Amino acid sequence: MSYQALARKYRPQSFADTIGQETAVRTLQNAIEDHRIHHAYLFSGVRGIGKTTIARILAKALNCVRGPAAEPCNECVICREITEGIDMDVREIDAATYTGVDNVRELRDVTQFQPARDRYRIFIIDEAHMLSVASWNALLKLIEEPPPHVVFMFATTEMQKVPATILSRVQKHLLRKITLEELIQRLGRICETEGITADREALEIVARRGEGSVRDALSLLDQVIAFSGRNVTAADVAIVLGLSDTTFFARLLALIGEGDHAAILEALQEAADSGRDFKMLFRDLLGFTRNLLLVAGGANEAMLSASPEDLEVIRETSKQFSYSELLRIANLLLRDDETVNRAEHQRLAVEIALLKAATFPRLRAVEEALSGGAAPEAPKPKPAAAPPRSSKPATEPSSLIDKVTKARPLIGSYLANASMRSDGNKITFTFTDSFAADAVRDARAAIEPIVREVYGDAAQLEIEVQQDQKAAKEQQSSLRDDPVVNAFRKHLGGEVVESRKR
Numbered sequence: 414m415s416y417q418a419l420a421r422k423y424r425p426q427s428f429a430d431t432i433g434q435e436t437a438v439r440t441l442q443n444a445i446e447d448h449r450i451h452h453a454y455l456f457s458g459v460r461g462i463g464k465t466t467i468a469r470i471l472a473k474a475l476n477c478v479r480g481p482a483a484e485p486c487n488e489c490v491i492c493r494e495i496t497e498g499i500d501m502d503v504r505e506i507d508a509a510t511y512t513g514v515d516n517v518r519e520l521r522d523v524t525q526f527q528p529a530r531d532r533y534r535i536f537i538i539d540e541a542h543m544l545s546v547a548s549w550n551a552l553l554k555l556i557e558e559p560p561p562h563v564v565f566m567f568a569t570t571e572m573q574k575v576p577a578t579i580l581s582r583v584q585k586h587l588l589r590k591i592t593l594e595e596l597i598q599r600l601g602r603i604c605e606t607e608g609i610t611a612d613r614e615a616l617e618i619v620a621r622r623g624e625g626s627v628r629d630a631l632s633l634l635d636q637v638i639a640f641s642g643r644n645v646t647a648a649d650v651a652i653v654l655g656l657s658d659t660t661f662f663a664r665l666l667a668l669i670g671e672g673d674h675a676a677i678l679e680a681l682q683e684a685a686d687s688g689r690d691f692k693m694l695f696r697d698l699l700g701f702t703r704n705l706l707l708v709a710g711g712a713n714e715a716m717l718s719a720s721p722e723d724l725e726v727i728r729e730t731s732k733q734f735s736y737s738e739l740l741r742i743a744n745l746l747l748r749d750d751e752t753v754n755r756a757e758h759q760r761l762a763v764e765i766a767l768l769k770a771a772t773f774p775r776l777r778a779v780e781e782a783l784s785g786g787a788a789p790e791a792p793k794p795k796p797a798a799a800p801p802r803s804s805k806p807a808t809e810p811s812s813l814i815d816k817v818t819k820a821r822p823l824i825g826s827y828l829a830n831a832s833m834r835s836d837g838n839k840i841t842f843t844f845t846d847s848f849a850a851d852a853v854r855d856a857r858a859a860i861e862p863i864v865r866e867v868y869g870d871a872a873q874l875e876i877e878v879q880q881d882q883k884a885a886k887e888q889q890s891s892l893r894d895d896p897v898v899n900a901f902r903k904h905l906g907g908e909v910v911e912s913r914k915r
């Protein structure tokens with residue numbers, strides 16, 4: 414026998430076999446038992462969660478020789494024919510290919526006749542949001558005065574595109590996404606039936622990638638089984654599903670840290686080969702960098718909305734950098750976001766942005782040479798949860814920082830690492846890193862309303878940069894005059910942000 418896709422092979426044939434849609438199922442079953450049969454139903458929700466499946470089971474439950482019953486028997490000729498899709502009284506219409514008003518007129522003619530054999534003449538209209546306005550209008554008449562023995566079942570992923578006049582006349586069932594745990598269990602049971610061993614971790618990755626859709630999870634499982642046969646491991650899954658974005662970004666960040674220009678260009682070549690959109694790639698890389706900053710700053714990991722395996726990669730990567738290194742990289746990337754967005758040659762823009770970011774280690778090497786010793790250690794990260802504070806602020810500064818972090822995560826993490834004091838109405842943040850100070854200044858318009866919200870209408874935001882020592886300042890000015898450093902600045906648009914004396 415030829416291979417049958419798991420999603421088809423395991424399409425539930427009874428309500429009891431569906432997962433995750435208990436509310437809809439119970440409502441439908443109760444109504445059948447109470448003989449309250451509606452003439453129009455609408456099932457909505459994202460792809461692959463049971464809309465078509467439940468409509469078909471309902472059609473069987475209504476028409477079953479032993480029905481209408483809360484479950485179809487799946488044995489009588491009617492149940493069997495509906496399952497096979499050959500019952501003359503149960504028609505499935507794909508609105509995506511059936512949009513003309515003429516077809517709806519034809520539908521009206523058909524509804525005039527009594528069912529050929531079954532109890533109800535049932536029309537399952539899939540992808541209903543694709544119907545034209547004219548089709549909806551024709552249908553509306555049918556739904557307003559339903560011919561006896563006719564039942565309509567609409568399925569759609571986009572309920573907002575269904576006209577309100579229709580919505581108010583159908584019984585609506587909003588099907589929900591399937592939870593991770595439900596998906597894992599379903600996948601586990603199907604593997605068992607298929608005689609396939611799969612470890613829980615493997616199933617969890619597949620389920621997670623399914624993003625709430627049973628069909629998507631099952632097609633991924635198909636791919637994994639095709640690759641690994643009867644014994645599925647997490648490692649197989651990782652290979653088949655391709656290295657995750659997170660792994661790719663971790664690699665890019667590591668290369669930026671190492672200043673390995675050639676390898677960065679190679680990685681971007683791979684991305685181009687696999688058809689990636691560079692604008693999206695850059696956005697996602699920024700998101701990844703933000704997550705690194707949050708983790709390095711000790712933020713609550715729930716804020717990251719990352720999966721456990723991604724979180725592990727994020728933690729590992731953030732350990733390779735000091736907080737201020739991450740700040741600088743993030744800042745550089747952020748500065749190029751606009752450029753990349755507007756660029757005509759997006760790949761080129763991304764390449765240049767990453768090479769710029771990757772030049773930092775080189776700059777540090779210059780510093781090192783000038784200070785005549787090994788590279789100075791970047792300051793230890795200060796946990797965002799407990800930012801250093803000076804004098805007694807009127808309100809907990811963390812509430813301000815939380816609010817800013819919600820609106821602007823990167824800016825929030827900068828503030829969390831600055832020291833803060835309040836002096837009358839003046840709220841002053843002192844940065845040791847002028848990059849961070851600049852970024853916060855740029856975001857002033859967004860932050861000031863929050864400052865006023867937390868500290869009152871008269872509150873004023875001050876931003877200042879304080880060098881660690883006078884000596885650092887002196888050394889910095891000598892660095893600014895240094896020809897090597899200036900050459901870097903000229904070529905790369907960088908600037909000397911800090912220098913440290915050993």
Ligand SMILES: Nc1ncnc2c1ncn2[C@@H]1O[C@H](COP(=O)(O)OP(=O)(O)OP(=O)(O)O)[C@@H](O)[C@H]1O
Pocket residue numbers: 419420421423424425430431432433434458459460461462463464465466467568569570627628631
């Ligand atoms: N709630 C569910 N319980 C069990 N299996 C399900 C469920 N939903 C979907 N499936 C699986 O996914 C397959 C596709 O489901 P179905 O056609 O009902 O999805 P749908 O919601 O209509 O999606 P689409 O919007 O893409 O049409 C089924 O054959 C079945 O294997």
Ligand SMILES: [Mg+2]
Pocket residue numbers: 464465466539568
């Ligand atoms: Mg469907």
Ligand SMILES: [Zn+2]
Pocket residue numbers: 477478479485486487488489490491492493
């Ligand atoms: Zn039956």
